[in-house]
Amino acid sequence: MPVPVSSRLHARYSPRALAATLAWLRVCAVVGQLATVLGVAHLLELPIAEGALLAGITALAAFDAAVWWRLRQRWPVGETEVVAHLAVDTGVLCYLLYLTGGATNPFVSLYIVPIALAAMALSPRHLAASVGIACLAYFIVLIRHEPLPDIASHAAHGGQVFAARDFNLHVLGMAVNFAISAVLLGFFIWRLARDLRRRETLAQRERERALRDEGILAIATQAAGAAHELNTPLSTIRTLVGELRREHPADTPLGEDLALLAGQADRCRDILRELVQVGSAQLTEQAQVQTLPAFIADCAERFRLLRPAVNLDITLADEAHLAPLRIVSALRHAILNLLNNAADASELSASAKVEFAANCTATDVVIEVRDHGPGLPQAVREAAGMRFVSAKRDGLGLGLALTNATIERFHGSLRADAAMGGGTLTRLTLPLSALRAQAQ
Known part of the structure; x- marks a missing residue:
């Protein structure tokens, strides 16, 4: 039997698929966070906790390596495990945001990205747990965090290389955060729309296939009934042909026509028998x-x-x-x-x-x-x-x-x-x- 549409598309939104997507995003996050920390510490020369931030990024990279190893195993990936992955990602982001301004850091809106991905694959119960973890992390960095250094005041003391007097680090972070969010959301919404279009196409083909099979079944039912009903008139025709031959043995032209008619009746009978044999073989898979x-x-x-x-x-x-x-x-x-x-x-x-x-x-x-x-x-x-x-x-x-x-x-x-x-x-x-x- 053909694989149902729901089964073919379930793999795209399964917990394992979400875990793999998160693993790829984690790679991008490690690279982006590493570049941001090094850029802020060495290009902007701002006094941030570079060592502590790099330690958090390293921990995230180690966790991602463990996840990649885990995904190569045949153990099933459950929704609870995916929520645990999201909790680790959220915890590391919470740690990084705590050291860099907390809720005042423009990158705090990145808490939304894992929630958007979880909504595609997790049940309402596990999605609620993911939302709760994100909200708790946001509340933590809202009330407790290390203040983010101001780039303009730091420039006034000669510690900045190329910043202008009215340049604001928060505005720069908002621009970068907007670009990241736009790319991620655009990509995943495009993929979701593509999969939905594919789902609609497959569903349409399934509907057409079901209608075709219903039509074939109706025709087969009618054919079986017709085969049963035709057996009686064919027997009658063969009986009458035999009687006409006995009544007109000397009529040669009529005898030839009757022989042709008898042959055609036998042919129809053989076709009906073959139809029954084919049906029997189909039922027994002969x-x-x-x-x-x-x-x-x-x-x-x-x-x-x-x-x-x-x-x-x-x-x-x-x-x-x-x-x-x-x-x-x-x-x-x-x-x-x-x-x-x-x-x-x-x-x-x-x-x-x-x-x-x-x-x-x-x-x-x-x-x-x-x-x-x-x-x-x-x-x-x-x-x-x-x-x-x-x-x-x-x-x-x-x-x-x-x-x-x-x-x-x-x-x-x-x-x-x-x-x-x-x-x-x-x-x-x-x-x-x-x-x-x-x-x-």
Whole structure:
């Protein structure tokens, strides 16, 4: 079964993902804090507790190194652990702010960044704990802190190299803080918006897939009912044909027509029996073990019996996998649907050529079918079997939809593109792991 949208996107907002994001931000914070402390102490020559500040930055760097080691382990990362990471970050920032002016330091608003990240991944209970830690840290530096030296008064005593008389350190810090906040918030809001757009796109595809499957199920139900109901009139037709033959044994033209009618009735009966057999095999997951070359040859032989007038050009790469693969009958019918669609498309351009190619990579089986027709409209190519659409005048779009549904059962993909030189190239990709798992 395809992976649900929520499962595929959950990893982007999981506690482990948030811990990794915080680890990267911690690297940036260590670099930025180190540059700021050294710049203020040596370029501005302000009397700050350089040694104590560097000790706090070193402790943060050591903690980040431990977090990177932790993330390489397979232990699950819980929300409580992420809150502990945020508590350490907040505590170190609180220590640095205590030594550099406390709440009067313009960088105090950086308390907001971890809260914004926590809101993306944590539960309300753990988010409330993160907010409480940030508020407590802000309150601490608000009431207790070392005063920040004034750059203007320090310049009046000759300790500043390049500052002007009215230059204010707080204004400079606010400008730098604004730039940092703008970059961080802009980046994370952009990423959040991108993921939301991706979520909407995937959700739309899931809705289309559900509608398609509902349509296929409705058609299958009707087909099963029709097969059951057709069995009785077919038996009646065969009985009447036998009686007419006995009543008119000397009528040669009538006998030939009755023989044709009997043959067609037998053919309909065989089709119904095959339909029942396919359904039974599908329910019991019965399959045939074949290599890829044997499977391609089998599909080609069946197609030539159906469409003998079509010139089928087969290309089998040397890298074709020779290991046995278990092929269900639905997969064989999916390939035949693609070949039939390609033959119909080629006939529209007065061509009888269809190209059939197969290749095998280290992870996937790739099967390509190319026609030499006028090409599919872009809307049909984009649908790619998700909806019942067809470019043929009398087409129902059912064959491509059934093919795509079968491919998705094996976690594969189906893609239709315009081919070089005209026509359409339909590429079917099946993961070897799914086929091997079926074989096992």
